[in-house]
Amino acid sequence: xxxxxxxxxxxxxxxxxxxxxxxxxxxxxxxxxxxxxxxxxxxxxxxxxxxxxxxxxxxxxxxxxxxxxxxxxxxxxxxxxxxxxxxxxxxxxxxxxxxxxxxxxxxxxxxxxxxxxxxxxxxxxxxxxxxxxxxxxxxxxxxxxxxxxxxxxxxxxxxxxxxxxxxxxxxxxxxxxxxxxxxxxxxxxxxxxxxxxxxxxxxxxxxxxxxxxxxxxxxxxxxxxxxxxxxxxxxxxxxxxxxxxxxxxxxxxxxxxxxxxxxxxxxxxxxxxxxxxxxxxxxxxxxxxxxxxxxxxxxxxxxxxxxxxxxxxxxxxxxxxxxxxxxxxxxxxxxxxxxxxxxxxxxxxxxxxxxxxxxxxxxxxxxxxxxxxxxxxxxxxxxxxxxxxxxxxxxxxxxxxxxxxxxxxxxxxxxxxxxxxxxxxxxxxxxxxxxxxxxxxxxxxxxxxxxxxxxxxxxxxxxxxxxxxxxxxx
Numbered sequence: 001x002x003x004x005x006x007x008x009x010x011x012x013x014x015x016x017x018x019x020x021x022x023x024x025x026x027x028x029x030x031x032x033x034x035x036x037x038x039x040x041x042x043x044x045x046x047x048x049x050x051x052x053x054x055x056x057x058x059x060x061x062x063x064x065x066x067x068x069x070x071x072x073x074x075x076x077x078x079x080x081x082x083x084x085x086x087x088x089x090x091x092x093x094x095x096x097x098x099x100x101x102x103x104x105x106x107x108x109x110x111x112x113x114x115x116x117x118x119x120x121x122x123x124x125x126x127x128x129x130x131x132x133x134x135x136x137x138x139x140x141x142x143x144x145x146x147x148x149x150x151x152x153x154x155x156x157x158x159x160x161x162x163x164x165x166x167x168x169x170x171x172x173x174x175x176x177x178x179x180x181x182x183x184x185x186x187x188x189x190x191x192x193x194x195x196x197x198x199x200x201x202x203x204x205x206x207x208x209x210x211x212x213x214x215x216x217x218x219x220x221x222x223x224x225x226x227x228x229x230x231x232x233x234x235x236x237x238x239x240x241x242x243x244x245x246x247x248x249x250x251x252x253x254x255x256x257x258x259x260x261x262x263x264x265x266x267x268x269x270x271x272x273x274x275x276x277x278x279x280x281x282x283x284x285x286x287x288x289x290x291x292x293x294x295x296x297x298x299x300x301x302x303x304x305x306x307x308x309x310x311x312x313x314x315x316x317x318x319x320x321x322x323x324x325x326x327x328x329x330x331x332x333x334x335x336x337x338x339x340x341x342x343x344x345x346x347x348x349x350x351x352x353x354x355x356x357x358x359x360x361x362x363x364x365x366x367x368x369x370x371x372x373x374x375x376x377x378x379x380x381x382x383x384x385x386x387x388x389x390x391x392x393x394x395x396x397x398x399x400x401x402x403x404x405x406x407x408x409x410x411x412x413x414x415x416x417x418x419x420x421x422x423x424x425x426x427x428x429x430x431x432x433x434x435x436x437x438x439x440x441x442x443x444x445x446x447x448x449x450x451x452x453x454x455x456x457x458x459x460x461x462x463x464x465x466x467x468x469x470x471x472x473x474x
Contacts, residue, residue, distance in 0.1 A: 005039055006058060012052060015044065025302070026300040027040045028077065030070070031071075031301040032305055032306060035303075037077055037083045038061060038080050039059075039082050039083070040082075040083045041085065042087065049086070050163055050169065053193065055082075056082040059082055063430070064083045065086070065135075066084070066085045067087075067133030067135025067136045071395075084193065086106045086107035086133070087133070089106055089195060090107045090108040100122055100203065102198070103199075104124075104134050104138075106133065106193075107135065109134070110126040110127060110132050111130025111295045111297050111298055113126065114130070114290040114293050118205070118289065121203055124156060124202070125147055125152075125202070126144045126153050127153075127293070128293070130295060130298065131297035135194055137395065138157060139186075139187075139189055140154075140186065140393075140394045141154055143393070143395075147238045147342065149202075149259035151345040151346050152349075156199050157184075157197050157198070160196070164191075164424055165426075165429040170192075172184065180420070180424060182416075183417065183424070184355075185355055186357075186394070187356075188355075189430065190425065190430050190431070191425065204259060204289055205288065207288075209256070209291070210256040210257075210266075210283070210284040211282070213251055213281040213282075214251070214279055215250070215277050217277060218250060219319075221322065222277040223317065223326060224319060225275075225276040226252070227339065230341040231362040233272070233341075237269040238256075239256040239257065239273070239340075241338065242338050243325065244329060244336050245329050257292065263286050266284065266286065306371055307369060307370040307371070307398070308373075308374060309368040310396070311364055311365060312365050312385060312386055313342070313392060314388065315360060315363075324385045325385055328385055329381075332381075336368050341362070342364055343363075347361075351413075352413070356393075357410065358390075364396070365385060367382050375399065391408070392408045400434040402436075402437055409434075418435070
């Protein structure tokens, strides 16, 4: 049923897309979820974001905010509501070349950011896929190809510009609105609409990139040795490994990235990975950083990668934990598992410095299943692994609910996140499904401090994704 929309403000004329518009098919959905919103608004400026938010609230409909649309939960679109799509706010500006300070708008994609910064010899570690939007990733964390060398994306953020639920535009940094600045770095989706970030980029032109395929031992020792080495490897090395079943074998497809400007420096860091299992393929190259997040990734999101995903953070994986990961891949659920390296520069940051408090773990394990398998298969595959996890990461959870909130924002961090979400969004316009277990479909403010009524949450918040594992294509 089509929802009647009120007259759009003059400032947004031509920037509202409704069913029947030829643009609608490419704007309605997210990467993981097909959706049918009543309207998609495409603001081009911060002032238009304010107008779009005011208009969306007046419609008394669900509100979703989208930067890139790669969020696992599908929260960057909705059915029957209004989507504020930030893709037209995509400028990348050098503020101070010597200091590496850049201003990046939330709707930019990381492929375009890498391309824009490359002439200056600058990089921002930012997930592993060029099509991901800046806004979702840079408010959730950002586990990128240079994470151990340069930290999470949020660790390099120096200021943010945020449109709060009441339409107020606020610039927050360590000295001005420090509580909002703390919140946005790790729990930004419930704070407001972040429209721009000032980020301290790192100097880097080229990186060493090793691609390996290793046959993993069925008892888990290969996975344990991978995690053990990455935990104590030179921090210039960051790596990801996709673990999957191939017939009766378990294979690990490893991408190892070294923050080095020469192969002579890169190769020694990668060398120990060649000893963790039988190497089936291997090559190491020196590549420009944008090669890792190429513009070839810039595609529309039309619900093309359905699946269910969860994750856990680990200080280490002992023999039993590594066997559990292997069984998740080989068991009836046949999950696809991705290992991501943490530690290094990530763990130099104090746990209470940002809303991402997980500063002692060294490995992230992400598990996904794809149709026809569903949530039940994932739960069965993940149970033994998840029981050993010590925390979780918001950008790799496709089923946000209060239990996930407790893993993602544990203890005092969670209490502070709740407090600040309520302070900056007292009416619950951006109320997260992490609090309610379901989106706020009323599109109306809920009473401050109270959850939305069942069946009436707001499916809102900027899409969050970093390093999303993809189905292996044969």
